[in-house]
Amino acid sequence: MTNGWPHELAPYFEMLRIRRVEEAIARRYSDQQMRTPVHFCIGQEAPAVGVSMHLTLADQVMSAHRNHAHYLAKGGDLGRMIAELYGRSTGCCKGRGGSQHLIDTSVGFAGAAPILGSTISIATGIAFKLAKFNPGEVVVTYFGDAACEEGVFHESLAFASLHSLPIIYVCENNLYSVHSPMESRQPDRPIAELATGHRVPSFEGDGNDVAEVSMLASTAVNRARNGAGPSFLVFNTYRIVGHVGPEVDLNLGYRTQDELDHWERKDPLVQEMRRLGLPTAAWKELSDQMEDSITLEIESAFRFAIESPYPDAAEVALDVVPS
């Protein structure tokens, strides 16, 4: 991750940038111009940032429906992401994919798909290729706690273990699958233990603490780079807004204000500031600089998107198969 800030501040800046992007999308979402289901990652920025710190441009990343942080932290182009949400021809999928299908192959973001578990196995296939042809390069695939309920999770981990593939499976456990709590979907056992039966080493940590994420990710990425095979990382975290769309959905009654408050106190940005010993006297100026550069970047991304053309009608049946 090279966002121009000193090493010490870079993760904080990157999380702040992702947060502000999501907030900007949320603010404009009701304009009805981004007609694509957006699964906001507000509150879940740390895993993406803490993992990406250890990745090179050549390393490959995949994600699922809640993918904005993963895409941005890997260096995915912001303008093309926003244009994708606006359904424009300059979007990273030319408007065909929307929020749930980001891609930026120029920075190793290999794709995101909203069918649960699908990119767990697809990423395993990329790892199979890298192991043979690009030794030293690794794959990261991000998914939620519910994706671990799909059979492909086990099938993929077993195969990766069998072939010692260079892949890191990253589960962001935010306690919910849409509005369904863990108790109605999974037995009472740690998700992290699911991998050990496949002899995939497993590490669990605070997914709202970017330093802890980074420490665990470093171990897993090094293992993969050195040919020691796959790892499973489970990060405990929480999404602040609803499953889809920008509203805080306490009205649905599946979670409580207390729970939300608890996790807001554990906000990854707040925790990281505390770890950095901030705010110091110089902080105000630094923070303003960060906010200003982020605001500029976001404004220019939205301008790019809004000024871009829509795809023309003829494009509807273009690229169905490669010609």
Next chain:
Amino acid sequence: MRKLSFASAILEAQEYLLANDPSVFVIGLGVPTNAGVFGTTVGLVKKFGPDRVLDMPASENGMTGMGVGAAIAGMRPIMVHNRVDFAVLAMEPIVNQAAKWFYTYGGQVSCPLTVRLIIGRGWGQGPQHSQSLQAWFAHVPGLKVVMPTTPSDAKQLLIAAVNDPAPVIVLEHRWLYDTVGPVAAQSTGEQLGVSRLMAEGTDVTLVSCSYMTLECLEAARLLATIGVSASVVDLRTVSPLDMTTILGSVEHTRRLVVADTGHTWFGISGEILARVAEAGINLLSRPLRYGLPNAPTPTTASLSDVYYPRAIDIARGISSQVMGANAPLLEDPDLGKPLDWPQRAFTGPY
């Protein structure tokens, strides 16, 4: 008769089934939550308890197999997948097992599994959240495939599906959920496999199912303004396909138009055209079909009008078929409106 929304009619059918048959249970992701699968399962857990109204892990493949097992053991599971696209993970137990169980084991054990699958269109649902895969299911011998259009059918055909000894796939269109119509309080003992004449005309027969039947009825209304009289046949059950009503109408009008929510190629519309051709009816003009082009669904709203057929497309196609170059130009009543959502009150996201 009292009126209900399509979504409430589905809810009422499940209430009726749970109350009257202890072997019925409802399972699916989010079924017991307050959102309750777009309102179609709201309150069921309170009335019937968590043993009969269950949440489900995101394990479509395994859970559908579990449903097959419960069904062959004598239960009547109603399994819900929030999008047909998620049920693609469940194709193995549906296609290989449920569909073939009764036949393979010598007609001894039936598999009365009902799978509710939700289809839709528009509002950025995109390539993996808005398919209409009825043709896949209809292609498999041993499955029955139901696509209700009216709130009444949403209720009565779901009851028929669950009471049917065969495995039944029920495809519910999201754009129908808020439509309102008369629904009988009791079960009317409706059977699967019977299509319905929704409008009677003399110049052309429109055959369609699910949401596209509403577009066809609107097309018939538009055509009436220029003096073209159209029959509309609603399939209700895609498989087994009831050809009696269709053939009766086409023999009379000698013109055929089929509209489907799915892809045109290799789909329901091709099957109906083929059956009419096989029946040897001489048509007065080329048959027409309306469906999705041979391309995945683009997410961008800007392509919805070229991707999804609407009443005006159907009506214009028919008017030139019937009246040739003399056909007056039909105005598009939805000109300038957003075409990728069902009603203006809807603000997304799905």
